[in-house]
Amino acid sequence: MMQPLVLYDILSELPGNKFSPNPAKPRSVLSYKDLPFVTLWVEYSDVSIAMKAIGAKPTKRRGGSDVYTVPVLSDPNTGVLIADSLEIACYLEKTYPEKPIFPNNSESLIREFDSAHFRLIQPAIKSIFVRTTEILSPINAKFFIGAHSIIFPLPWDANYDEDWVLLEKGYNTAYEWYQKTDGKWLMGDTFSYADIIVACCLLWFKRILKEDEWVRICSWNGGKWAQVLADVEKECKLA
Numbered sequence: 063m064m065q066p067l068v069l070y071d072i073l074s075e076l077p078g079n080k081f082s083p084n085p086a087k088p089r090s091v092l093s094y095k096d097l098p099f100v101t102l103w104v105e106y107s108d109v110s111i112a113m114k115a116i117g118a119k120p121t122k123r124r125g126g127s128d129v130y131t132v133p134v135l136s137d138p139n140t141g142v143l144i145a146d147s148l149e150i151a152c153y154l155e156k157t158y159p160e161k162p163i164f165p166n167n168s169e170s171l172i173r174e175f176d177s178a179h180f181r182l183i184q185p186a187i188k189s190i191f192v193r194t195t196e197i198l199s200p201i202n203a204k205f206f207i208g209a210h211s212i213i214f215p216l217p218w219d220a221n222y223d224e225d226w227v228l229l230e231k232g233y234n235t236a237y238e239w240y241q242k243t244d245g246k247w248l249m250g251d252t253f254s255y256a257d258i259i260v261a262c263c264l265l266w267f268k269r270i271l272k273e274d275e276w277v278r279i280c281s282w283n284g285g286k287w288a289q290v291l292a293d294v295e296k297e298c299k300l301a
């Protein structure tokens with residue numbers, strides 16, 4: 063009988079914890095593929111110590127240096143322990159190929175899509191980071207600021223209005239991508255990991271933003287973004 067896989071994710075002060083976009087990706091894949099799993103919640107400030115202790119490998123910061131991160135996935139059925147959301151997705155696809163998330167050999171394209179999608183969000187990231195610190199405990203927020211200010215220097219709250227203009231611009235581009243297909247997914251009628259990437263970022267925003275800020279995102283592009291999130295959650299049985 064199959065043993066549950068173990069997903070390491072980050073604790074927050076929110077009910078139900080989950081907010082972090084990268085762990086949300088493997089959670090969506092596990093659930094989509096009907097794989098049994100349990101979640102182990104780690105304090106942000108303990109990620110490095112805890113992941114080192116279980117023998118996970120560090121991942122790379124966007125600047126190139128090593129850093130211990132979650133998500134990490136442990137699969138007791140194969141003995142594999144693997145870090146990085148994209149590598150976990152590829153591992154799950156190879157090991158459990160039913161219900162593909164990289165259909166039609168799309169892994170290389172979706173790898174590029176992952177970076178392209180982040181480039182849309184990145185210009186506004188400091189304002190998003192400010193909100194993220196607000197749903198972490200004080201000690202975890204301090205740690206989060208220390209970790210991310212290496213790549214995105216403080217202050218983070220200097221260009222709020224400008225960041226929101228840039229975020230809307232980013233989503234206008236994502237909307238153009240979706241408009242180029244006939245179905246509701248990025249690959250038309252075919253669901254893929256690309257839609258999971260978009261939805262997990264939206265989940266992050268929905269969970270950390272002030273209500274009026276989330277409503278603002280929902281008002282863009284004819285309500286596309288609340289719809290994408292709802293569609294992906296339904297497809298992955300996480301709704």
Ligand SMILES: N[C@@H](CCC(=O)N[C@@H](CS)C(=O)NCC(=O)O)C(=O)O
Nearest residue numbers: 082084109131132133146147148209
């Ligand atoms: N490329 C990694 C990035 C993961 C990542 O940045 N994880 C954050 C939480 S969402 C983390 O654990 N950070 C720990 C730190 O920066 O010290 C992935 O996609 O899994």
